[in-house]
Amino acid sequence: xxxxxxxQADTFPKLLLENARIRGSRPAYRQKYxxxxxxxxxxxxxxxxxxxxxxxxxxxxxxxxxxxxIGQNTTLMYISFDAIQSVGGIxxxxxxxxxxxEMTYVLDHAGVRFAVCQDxxxxxxxxxxxxxxxxxxxxxxxxxxxxxxxxxxxxxSIDALREAGREFDRANPGxxxxxxxxxxxxxxxxxxxxxxxxxxxxxxxxxxDALCRSARLARDxxxxxxxxxxxxxxxxxxxxxxxxxxxxxxxxxxxxNCPESPDTLxxxxxxxxxxxxxxxxxxxxxxxxxxxxxxxxxxxxxxALYNRAIALARRVGEPILNGEAVGLVDRLMYRFYEFCxxxxxxxxxxxxxxxxxxxxxxxxxxxxxxxYRSIGVNLKQLYGQTxxxxxxxxxxxxxxxxxxxxxxxxxxxxxxxxxxxxxxRSPGNFLGYYRNDEATSExxxxxxxxxxxxxxxxxxxxxxxxxxxxxxxxxMTDGTVFAPQYIENKLKFYPFIREAVAHGTGRDYATxxxxxxxxxxxxxxxxxxxxxxxxxxxxxxxxxxxxxxxxIEEVNxxxxxxxxxxxxxxxxxxxxxxxxDADDGELTRTRKLRRRIxxxxxxxxxxxxxxxxxxxxxxxxxxxxxxxxxxxxxxVKIRNVATAPAGSS
Amino acid sequence: MSAAERTGSDREVMLSVxxxxxxxxxVRAIRDVSFDILKGEIRAIIxxxxxxxxxxxxxxxxxxHPQQGQILFRGAVRRxxxxxxxxxxxxxxxxxxxxxxxGMTTLDNIMTGRNLKMKSWRTSLLPAMIYxxxxxxxxxxxxxxxxxxxxxxEIEAIRKVPVGRLPYGLQKRVExxxxxxAEPDLLLLDEPMAGMNLEEKQDMxxxxxxxxxxxxxTIALIEHDMGVVMDLSDRxxxxxxxxxxxxxxxxxxxxxxxxxxxxxxxxx
Numbered sequence: 001x002x003x004x005x006x007x008q009a010d011t012f013p014k015l016l017l018e019n020a021r022i023r024g025s026r027p028a029y030r031q032k033y034x035x036x037x038x039x040x041x042x043x044x045x046x047x048x049x050x051x052x053x054x055x056x057x058x059x060x061x062x063x064x065x066x067x068x069x070i071g072q073n074t075t076l077m078y079i080s081f082d083a084i085q086s087v088g089g090i091x092x093x094x095x096x097x098x099x100x101x102e103m104t105y106v107l108d109h110a111g112v113r114f115a116v117c118q119d120x121x122x123x124x125x126x127x128x129x130x131x132x133x134x135x136x137x138x139x140x141x142x143x144x145x146x147x148x149x150x151x152x153x154x155x156x157s158i159d160a161l162r163e164a165g166r167e168f169d170r171a172n173p174g175x176x177x178x179x180x181x182x183x184x185x186x187x188x189x190x191x192x193x194x195x196x197x198x199x200x201x202x203x204x205x206x207x208x209d210a211l212c213r214s215a216r217l218a219r220d221x222x223x224x225x226x227x228x229x230x231x232x233x234x235x236x237x238x239x240x241x242x243x244x245x246x247x248x249x250x251x252x253x254x255x256x257n258c259p260e261s262p263d264t265l266x267x268x269x270x271x272x273x274x275x276x277x278x279x280x281x282x283x284x285x286x287x288x289x290x291x292x293x294x295x296x297x298x299x300x301x302x303x304a305l306y307n308r309a310i311a312l313a314r315r316v317g318e319p320i321l322n323g324e325a326v327g328l329v330d331r332l333m334y335r336f337y338e339f340c341x342x343x344x345x346x347x348x349x350x351x352x353x354x355x356x357x358x359x360x361x362x363x364x365x366x367x368x369x370x371x372y373r374s375i376g377v378n379l380k381q382l383y384g385q386t387x388x389x390x391x392x393x394x395x396x397x398x399x400x401x402x403x404x405x406x407x408x409x410x411x412x413x414x415x416x417x418x419x420x421x422x423x424x425r426s427p428g429n430f431l432g433y434y435r436n437d438e439a440t441s442e443x444x445x446x447x448x449x450x451x452x453x454x455x456x457x458x459x460x461x462x463x464x465x466x467x468x469x470x471x472x473x474x475x476m477t478d479g480t481v482f483a484p485q486y487i488e489n490k491l492k493f494y495p496f497i498r499e500a501v502a503h504g505t506g507r508d509y510a511t512x513x514x515x516x517x518x519x520x521x522x523x524x525x526x527x528x529x530x531x532x533x534x535x536x537x538x539x540x541x542x543x544x545x546x547x548x549x550x551x552i553e554e555v556n557x558x559x560x561x562x563x564x565x566x567x568x569x570x571x572x573x574x575x576x577x578x579x580x581d582a583d584d585g586e587l588t589r590t591r592k593l594r595r596r597i598x599x600x601x602x603x604x605x606x607x608x609x610x611x612x613x614x615x616x617x618x619x620x621x622x623x624x625x626x627x628x629x630x631x632x633x634x635x636v637k638i639r640n641v642a643t644a645p646a647g648s649s
Numbered sequence: 650m651s652a653a654e655r656t657g658s659d660r661e662v663m664l665s666v667x668x669x670x671x672x673x674x675x676v677r678a679i680r681d682v683s684f685d686i687l688k689g690e691i692r693a694i695i696x697x698x699x700x701x702x703x704x705x706x707x708x709x710x711x712x713x714h715p716q717q718g719q720i721l722f723r724g725a726v727r728r729x730x731x732x733x734x735x736x737x738x739x740x741x742x743x744x745x746x747x748x749x750x751x752g753m754t755t756l757d758n759i760m761t762g763r764n765l766k767m768k769s770w771r772t773s774l775l776p777a778m779i780y781x782x783x784x785x786x787x788x789x790x791x792x793x794x795x796x797x798x799x800x801x802x803e804i805e806a807i808r809k810v811p812v813g814r815l816p817y818g819l820q821k822r823v824e825x826x827x828x829x830x831a832e833p834d835l836l837l838l839d840e841p842m843a844g845m846n847l848e849e850k851q852d853m854x855x856x857x858x859x860x861x862x863x864x865x866x867t868i869a870l871i872e873h874d875m876g877v878v879m880d881l882s883d884r885x886x887x888x889x890x891x892x893x894x895x896x897x898x899x900x901x902x903x904x905x906x907x908x909x910x911x912x913x914x915x916x917x
């Protein structure tokens with residue numbers, strides 16, 4: 001455990017300096033570069049933060065100025081958060097994969113004066129929009145590659161900035177420490193823009209106190225210490241990454257590891273073997289799909305051994321993880337398989353040392369959840385929002401359940417309104433939305449309760465269960481409740497279905513759009529000897545429709561068991577000719593559906609689902625990452641699905 | 650820097666081809682062609698099929714020996730240069746059809762590009778058998794260089810993947826990596842974008858420009874995609890039926906009547 005006298009400072013720059021003092025030679029960051037993990041100690045991190053911070057001050061940055069941070073997870077990008085905060089600036093992290101248009105809104109709305117970019121790609125995006133965000137004065141870039149011909153006086157390499165910082169330090173000794181001391185816990189620490197499923201992004205203002213207190217509570221709950229290893233691969237602009245890789249990192253003093261490139265996650269995960277791992281459900285699902293594909297290609301004897309081991313794990317793995325009593329023979333067999341199957345499997349995935357793995361943001365499939373728990377990975381679910389500094393509810397060790405998101409976290413109060421909306425009041429409460437008082441007053445009431453917009457239930461055992469977004473729940477023409485997300489999640493649990501959009505509000509029956517999982521279905525096609533040229537071609541093959549139809553019929557049988565959901569059974573579906581994409585505005589950057597946009601864009605397809613046509617011709621637009629737009633035509637098939645009588649099983 | 654500035658007359662000539670004629674029996678692949686390549690420029694060689702472009706590259710890197718004419722590389726006459734001498738002299742190339750070791754990993758393939766840089770006694774047989782000590786240090790130095798190439802081309806994720814399993818666009822990138830590993834002064838690219846989709850082409854263009862920019866490498870490239878040629882190159886030489894029909898900036902060449910006739914045919 002931690003020494004309680006440390007980690008009590010009230011801002012991150014103060015915590016950074018404290019860490020440099022008490023664990024100065026321990027690794028604060030590692031980043032794989034040239035194939036080798038390069039380490040920065042706490043002392044080095046503090047020195048670099050000082051240089052960058054003073055470098056920004058030398059460019060004229062004042063307390064309260066907003067500084068955008070755009071790029072992948074790198075040591076210098078993380079240290080830049082400290083650098084900005086130490087001289088009183090407010091970091092505004094942006095998603096590195098946003099298109100220039102999206103970035104412009106945030107840069108303009110936040111009134112950003114400085115931007116720290118990781119590479120030329122981000123610099124170029126800002127440059128193309130420069131005339132629309134005239135208040136940006138200086139751009140800083142970390143990577144030199146491709147920047148040789150940029151000679152504008154307002155562009156600075158981070159090395160030049162550090163040099164300027166050192167010079168500034170010589171001229172103004174004591175300025176840095178003075179600035180750090182000026183910061184207080186109640187101040188605004190960061191503005192995190194939430195992509196939002198409707199309308200423009202909102203800037204969530206979080207204070208140092210909110211982030212630090214939440215981090216301390218989570219640290220004590222999970223017993224985190226300075227020896228933790230974390231892999232920082234999720235977007236900098238996502239509150240979860242900021243909470244773990246900055247707030248928790250500073251409070252606890254562990255090591256944050258930055259991957260070599262966005263494509264090397266699996267190899268880097270195996271290198272590091274993180275002890276604390278947080279990932280959206282899609283990542284856990286993807287790993288399991290990969291294992292399935294590899295096992296299907298393995299030799300018979302390996303398959304048989306694997307299947308026996310997993311069967312045993314499914315029976316006794318979870319009770320063992322929860323510390324319940326299990327028979328001696330089973331326990332010994334579990335040990336044996338741990339040695340020859342589970343252990344190597346966890347090692348391959350990088351979970352050998354994982355003591356806590358969290359997932360959240362979307363429900364997890366039963367198969368996925370129990371698979372990881374059964375082989376001994378302590379996978380738990382959490383529920384949270386940007387507005388609460390990442391978490392509201394956390395599952396506890398030994399009490400992880402599939403259908404709930406756990407009880408409220410320590411010091412968090414939760415309440416359900418009469419309308420069924422979940423409210424919470426937490427030490428991590430946000431200060432409000434930046435320059436959006438209307439939205440703030442709608443969400444944060446005078447007593448400090450935050451309205452989540454999620455429909456939830458509090459179970460008898462005190463666990464919270466999330467049903468759907470409150471505004472998405474509608475009724476069908478026969479008056480029964482229609483909760484689209486509930487059905488979509490059931491569909492998405494099938495490995496072949498990547499994304500689903502259910503329709504039914506105000507209609508006689510329910511229908512669905514499906515996005516197939518290109519990798520899983522592609523593998524299926526390969527085994528079946530099915531030729532295809534790309535996503536569009538594969539998605540419209542009859543065998544693929546048969547495959548998906550089978551999945552939907554299973555979901556229908558499942559829905560029919562519950563009399564209130566029986567009328568939500570899917571009668572007709574189609575497989576979309578293109579993948580729903582955040583670049584086209586159809587999903588948020590965190591892969592949540594934007595129903596209104598999808599509804600408008602694919603209105604013809606929805607109408608076709610409620611007609612008796614068996615195919616429809618569509619013309620579709622796609623936006624490339626650089627903002628160009630392409631068009632293509634497709635013929636989309638529509639299928640009818642068998643439904644099961646209500647109450648049958 | 651504009652193209653005009655980059656090709657200013659004060660620039661040093663890296664390589665000049667003088668009155669080259671190359672025949673295979675009765676077939677005259679190249680007829681009396683002369684042009685030069687300036688230090689630090691991107692020089693495109695274009696022309697319809699069978700114009701003699703690849704033959705020209707093969708002449709430059711010493712694979713073919715012309716019957717007439719001479720090549721001046723950095724001011725020195727090279728009449729009968731062999732490919733390995735060309736490579737040792739700082740000329741590296743990629744091929745029209747990817748020519749990698751399919752069963753070897755990306756890393757190992759790029760390491761082979763360092764072969765010429767490993768001719769000291771440290772990698773001779775006996776020290777190599779002992780390995781530890783000087784050989785290991787040399788290996789590490791070479792590996793570091795290769796890792797810089799991998800970082801530059803953004804192929805970290807496929808470092809340990811056998812190249813035979815990679816898609817075509819990535820294989821082309823690995824081949825460029827192997828050429829870069831030799832730290833060439835002159836890089837010959839034979840249709841670097843052939844068979845690529847739009848996105849792969851854009852990436853490759855970016856890398857070609859970056860190589861030219863970052864390392865100051867002189868580049869001669871053969872390409873069929875006119876958009877690519879016009880965007881990338883500082884100067885273009887046009888061949889048709891083994892003869893040079895035009896030579897100049899992309900704009901000059903684009904509006905040259907001989908070039909238009911060669912590509913579109915002449916009306917009679």
